[in-house]
Amino acid sequence: MTRRSWFWVVCCGALTLYGIHFNHTANALHESAPPQGTKPIVLVGGTIITQTDEGTFEGIILIQNGKIKEISRAKKWTGDYEVIDITGCVVTPGLFDARSVVRLHPASAREGGRDGTLDILDAVDPFSDDWSDAAAQGITAVGVQPAASGTFGGLGAVLAVSPGHDTAEWIIKKAAWLQASLGVGQGTANSLQRQAQFQQLRGQLDAAKTYSTSKPSQKDPVKEQLVRVLKGEIPLRVEAHFEDDLRRAMKLQEDFKIRLILEGVSEPRLTAETLRDRRLPMVLGPFGTGSIWGASQRKKERDWPKSLLTDSSKWMLGSFGERSQATTLLRAQAAVAVAQGLPADQVLKAITLYPAELLGVADRLGSLAPGRSADLAVFAGDPLDPSVPVRLTMAQGKITYQPANPLAAPKAKSSSTTATVSLPDPLPAKFVLKSNRILNEQGQFQPGALVIENGKIVSLTARPAETAGYPIYDCGDGPITPGLFAAAFAPNLATEEADAHASHLRAVDEFDPEAEWVRAFRKQGFTHVVLTPPHKQVLSGQAGLIRLSAAPHVVQAALGQQFVFTGASRDANRFPSSLAGQIDLASESLLGRTMDWQLYVPESMRTKLNEQQKQSIQALLERKQTAFWVVDSQAESDAALRLSRAFRLRSLLIEPLEIRHAEWDAEPGSLGVILGPKQWLQAAHEWRAWLARCQWPIGYGMGTGQELRLMAGLSVQMGLTPEKALLGLTRGPDGLLGLPEGFGQWRPDGDADCVIWTGSPLDLQSKPQYVIVQGRLVEKP
């Protein structure tokens, strides 16, 4: 009896805790879903991309009872409507991620099956709140399905990206297709195994055919679904990547006359032509490379997916997310697709109209027309430019995202015009580059011309006429910027793991100019990178500035010392293994303590290394160099800020995940932040709050060139001024890195480094046309 009463005590305690937790969650939901009346709504002043025969026009949209009542060019309406003014904005059908894991329970997101018994609706989590991050990016619907693990997995569904704990409110179409895969998952390494998998799949379809013609005494629910596929009622979505698997999938279509949708298709090779000619519907993705996309990457040919598509092909873009955060980057993936050469209007259809048509929900979603569900997104500019903010998202007639203080109205014209110029290779010794959009020192674009002589800048002028006789290359609207700059990057370098104190190491000593990552950076218009040491040690060594495209590569070998407070430098085999220990080691080192060397280091060497360590710390204390702090959590960044202040250091926080509560009244010039992809992937919800608050100089780092450009674009979307983002991309956190005078700017007699773009570097749709380093072309189309 007494034991039982004690049990109840514990239970009550647990309930109280649960209650606290639940209240927090409920509040969070309440904040993200704005209250809305039942009054009908009219959207006024936007440019409407209907994706119907009506085309694109400026007009109004009347919304009533969750449906579009009327769309018209006439700017008048009668009746009592709540007016939402979206002058200057662009309205599209709500965006649709054809392959997502939003709303799925994280544990279920990677689960699949082999016998077709699964229904993805059994994996949804009614209490998940990941929909709100997706809604904030204009996404209103997602396709979800069991993970691919060979042959038939089960049924996929279309879900609305909207609030509510009642699944019925946000299931748009259940059992919308049957998911299958060939050559994916375990036991598919060789072609024989893949052949066997195909035979199994075929056998199941054959069995279903027999089942449908005979009169079975007992209903088989799995076969019933296969029969629906055979009758063409629902499509079969087959994930396949290799040539042989793709051929087999097409064979299935020929033999059984099913509606086939191919998914993935990353290495089609010779089949590409057949696929293109047959205009087979496909789910394609992920576009973009790097960790930020939250999807596993497969090798793809350079012309993928252009080789698969014609202008009349119907295809869907999927984020291929392994975590729901991937869906928030659907627009960015679309932008990368455009940068790879796909027509922008087709790409927009691949995330609106086509998935709705191909997955059987076109009567409700995918286009804007009277009678359709009110699923739409309003963008303050080009929908495919990830730096453009979302003004409003509406799913199933409900407003799912509407920022309380929308950013300033967009400029009259969207900047996504593509400009091209053609330069001779090699360039002459003396020439003039002219453009209507040259980046000035304030981070704004203005008309002007660069006069270049023998690899050096002569002048940046508004009147190129003065330099008569030099060839003038007019880039038109193509922007010209200094080379982009990654303010921190740690490639997977070899590292000595023995001790936690390695302040004598230099990251630049490991630089390999032929490395793959160097090429990837150059392709994205980057000319300089701050190389930082790996994160295994608490004092992990010195960061240095590297020039990517021309020797000598090492510009400045020692910019500062890196301190790592994250779990990466905790090691149970040597001190420290805890945060308190890391902080202790860092502060004692700043107070002048050097390494206790292991026995195997000779005495003469020890003295030398200790001398180097002392110099490195002394340079920090004299503010000649910068302290780089690698931190994740609140306590880690608090500790970094505390030490930085106590020792009056010049500091950079690298990719902090939680600094919302940081209390920091830094003197100007003593603190900056490096923004990186990990922050988007793990703490996207913190962004808006702290970017608005962040008065510190920023730079971009810790990702691929494409990721860093995306981060810059996303920070503009979240409220940073484009000027600050562009300066962050070209000059980094100004004054905090101790870079050479005039770095990232054009100065007379400075190196003639510049990048000619097809559009703004903040828009992932644009790409560098030419990269010029010291007056020579290093990248060209």
Next chain:
Amino acid sequence: MMRLPGFPRFLLILGLAGFLAGPRSLLAEEWLIRAGKVYTLTGAPLAPGMVHVKNGKIVEVAAEIAAPEGVKVIDLSQGVLIPGLVDARSQVGIESSVNEITQELTPNYKVHTAINWQSRSFREALAEGVTTLGLMPGTENVISGQLAVVKTAGPLAQRTLVEAGGLVITVASDPANRNSSRQRPDSIYVRQPTNRMGVVWMLRQTFASAQASTNGTPSVIHEALTGKRTIYGVSRIDSDILSLLRLGKDYQFTPVLVEGNEAYKVKETLASAKVPVLLTKVTTQAGTATEGSEVFWNQGGELHDAGVTFAFTGGHLLDQARFAIRFGCPKGVALEAITKTPARLLGVESRVGTIAVGQDADLLALTGDPFELTTGVAWVMTQGQWHGKK
């Protein structure tokens, strides 16, 4: 661990203190609270009673106080007011590991540097009525480090009572467990100790060498042995407790016993050595707890009868007090064991633990009798800052 010249360390501490002091000011709200009953813990409860709070401190406690002008009056009606609870041994909010496991002796390890002040567990502790926490490092080291005493809520600058206080040592098998799997010393990385005797030997060696070197900068160990820092010894089974007492006798210190699952078995010895106990939470699931210690539900009553001072620790403090009362602990003693006694054992009794003039205004308002299972927390106050449902 590292050794530092005293002066730069002092500068560092000054710098840290400067940071903590920050620009945020005291919440200067003034309150007058009326309750059906006020347990002051300094004498008989007042029924009814009133408490006047100003500038974060208690300025008056009496049966009846006339409301000064402009003061906010809270009437608890039949509700009961007790001091904010003190949990003397907790690990709430310590980021990453609570043990620096790479060394056996980490006397300079301070949990205070690694506290996540925004941690949700602080809010959970506050919701249970705990206003002061003794944050101790873990038990995987022979000498684990220095504890911190902090508030569960309030402006950051005011949350630290003790930044680096008493020294936590372990007289149990925990520090040996990691190493005992090794067979023989075949590498320079082989770790000691590998058993209980080794733990005690390591403590003896450390204490002896600290006593021997009295010149030079005073070490943390030396401070502990000369009574400038309290030694908190974690032991659970009776023989380990006796080992701890023996160490205390040999090196002239009076420890505070921590956890002490089998303290009831050696209660007379504890009483005569005047060693107080910070009891770990009693388990009800099985007859034995950590290290096979035998569980006894009337620890509180037995220890009290023998004359041993004790406090309850480890969360759910009100429930722990109620449980102890049910099995024989006097009500007043149980209440002291979650307020006044732990405050004293942490050395912060001048700030918290009682409702008296000059104490921090850390108060816990309950909906009724504190010892009833059905009584809940109405609101909590830390240094005059009110935390409750608006």
